[in-house]
Amino acid sequence: MLDPWPNRSLGWQVGEWCEGNLLVPEGPRYNEPWEFTEEQMHFLVRWYEVDALGDFVWRRGVLRRAKGWGKDPVAAAIVLAELLGPVRYAGNGTHTGVPKGRQEHAPRIDIVGVNEDSTQNTTTLFDPMLSPAAAAEHRWYAREKIFRAYPNGLKSEIRPVTASHRGREGARRTFYVIGETHQMVKGNGGIRMDEVVSRNLAKRVGGQARALAITNAHDPTEESVAERDYDSHVEQNKAEYKGVRDILYDSLEAEIDDSFDFDDDDQVKAALKQAYGDSYWVPLDRILKTIRDPKTSVGEAHRFYFNRIVAGVSSWMDPETWDKAYDPRKLPKKKTPIALGFDGSRRRDATGIVATDMDTGFQWVAGVWEKDWLDPEWEVSEEQVNHTMDELFADYKVIRAYFDPPFWEAAVREWIGKWPGVAAAYYTAGSNNLKIARALAAYHDAISTRACTHGGRSGEVFRRHVLAAVTREVGGRAGEEESLVTIWKKSKDSRESIDLGMAGMISWQARLDAITAGWRARKKFRVVPNPEWDD
Incomplete structure (x- = not known):
């Protein structure tokens, strides 16, 4: 359902200009007069909304739609209107009070993309889109790297960058x-x-320069510009937000719940109809065939065709691999040599400690504190964490302990001072991606070969954290066919924690480093009775 149409907008006049000067640039209706669908017109009218002073309501816009919806043609139409059409406020109608538009004076427009191919998705539409009459009127000049026109005799240009x-x-x-x-x-x-674009917008005299982003649903593990836009939009729409709400985020996605059956063609087609709205030209049967192609992952189908924000990457650990490494043994006896790994948060996520038996490679959850999502004031008890750490060092012979410091910097410094030569900081963020990816590959391999096993009372929690982790490639190889990866939550707002998975890797790496440094497993002696002892 469309949001309410704004009362004051230049969009109606901009739309009229487009439909009078532009042509359909491709497809069965090629070279016919351009017409916006209701959805597209709704976005246009919202994008050109102005306040009582004639200033634009929206500083930045995001048009997020499924692949093939028509984002690039709509963006191209808006660009040509920005070059030649009535896109700046010029007062209100004398009798109607409706905002009127005028041309921008000598507009300068950039089409930004990650590479030339991405900019050409939009720029190749300009020539076939601008009608011959409009091109002649404004002395349209098109080259591969620059597009120029001379409305009112003023040089105006579009550049792909x-x-x-x-x-x-x-x-x-x-x-x-x-x-x-x-x-x-x-x-x-x-x-x-x-970031450069944002800074440049602020420099334009008059404050009317704006940016429009067009995108598919982003992968929440990739930290993209699209994710930043989405996060900013979410932040601006919080009730407690005190700043200016100036991001227009327009998205239409399939409504899918837990009952959705991805293998049911009828349900998939119904979801596609929702995501594509009134884009009558989209061949849904062909999209369905693409979704059923084995090369299309479920994550890709959701992001590109259902327009839903989901991780498009693989799970880090296969459930069967993890379950085969389960060991029902009892926890090691006191004074057993162990390694420890710590990963945590304070308020937004879980905190966990994983212990590893130095002799056997057996792991267990030594402590876990998971966020109470019903309590907005919830915070990990540092006292409990410190008490658990003290007990572990008292009950076992800790050979090496690694702690990931973020959010726990002061506590980590205290632990390192308390157990010098044993405790150390182990950073998993920042510039350490390759180091962490290699450590994760070693940990995954140890679990796969059952060199590392796991068990204990919190085994189900451990399993849940490990299986919730998804991967992100960082470059390099973990083997002949596998890339190096780091692990992440499915999204920043996901309630599925992975902290115990990271703590398990850190604990395993602490064990490996201790062995590399010279630690050796205890020799087990068999006592042979001596007959003379009876004397």
Whole structure:
């Protein structure tokens, strides 16, 4: 269902200009007059909403839709309107009070993408989209790297730019389209490019420069620009938010609950109809065949075709592999040599301690504190954590203990001072991705071969944390066919914790490092009775 239409908007006039000057750029209706669907027009009218002073309500827009919905043609239509159409406030109608639009003076527009291919999704539509009459009127000039026109004799231009952010710092632009923001991540320069765009918008005199991002649903494990936009939108819509709500986030996704059967074609097609709305040109039967292709993962189907934000990556641990490593043995006796691993949060997640028997590789949960989601004031008890740590060091012979410091920096410093030479910080975040990926690969291999086993009273909690972890590739190889990965929650807001999985890896690595440093398993002696002892 569409949100209410705004009362004051330039969108109606912009839409009228588009439908009078643009053509359908591709498909069965190629070269016919452009027409917005109701959904597309609704977005256009909301995007050009103005307040009583004529200022735009929205500073940044996000148009998130399923693949094939028509994001690029809509963005191309908006760009051409920004170049040539009535997109700036010019007062109200004398009798109607309806906002009127005018052309921007000498507009400068950037089409931003992670690479040239992504910018061409939009830029290749300009030529076939602009009608011959409009092109002649405005002296349209198109080349591969630049598009120019001369409305009212003023040079105006569109440029495609890629994520070489340093070259765009300080550019004064009137409008940006940022394409495929779900692909823009730190590794390809996308995050920094988006930050440059935000800074450049603030420099434009008049404060009317804006950016429109077009995207598929993002993978919540990739920390993309699309995820940042979504998080900002969620933050702005919280009741306690005190700032300006200036992000228009427009998304239509399939409504799927726990009863949804992904293997039922009828249910899948019903979900597709929801996600694609009034995009009558989308061949849903063909989309269904693509979803059924073995190369299409469930996560990809949900993100690209149902427009739902889900992890599109693999689970880190196969349930069968984990279950085969279960060991029903009792916990080791006191004074047994062990290694410890600690990973935790304070308020937003779980905190856990995993112990590993140095002799056997057997692991168990030595302590776990999981968030109470019904208590908004919940926080891990540091006193309980300290007490558990003291008991472990008193009851066992701790050979090595590693602690991941974030949120526990002061406590970790205290533990290191309390048990010098044994306790150490073990960072899993920041620039340590490759180190952690290799440690996770070693831990996974140990579980797969049952060199590392697990058990104990909190075994079900341990299992739940490990199986909730999803992977993210970091480069490099874990074997002939496997890439190095780190593990993450399915999304930042997921209530499924993975802290015990990380603590298990840290504990295992502490054991391996102790062995590398020279620790050796205890020799087991068999006592042979001596006849002379009877004397």
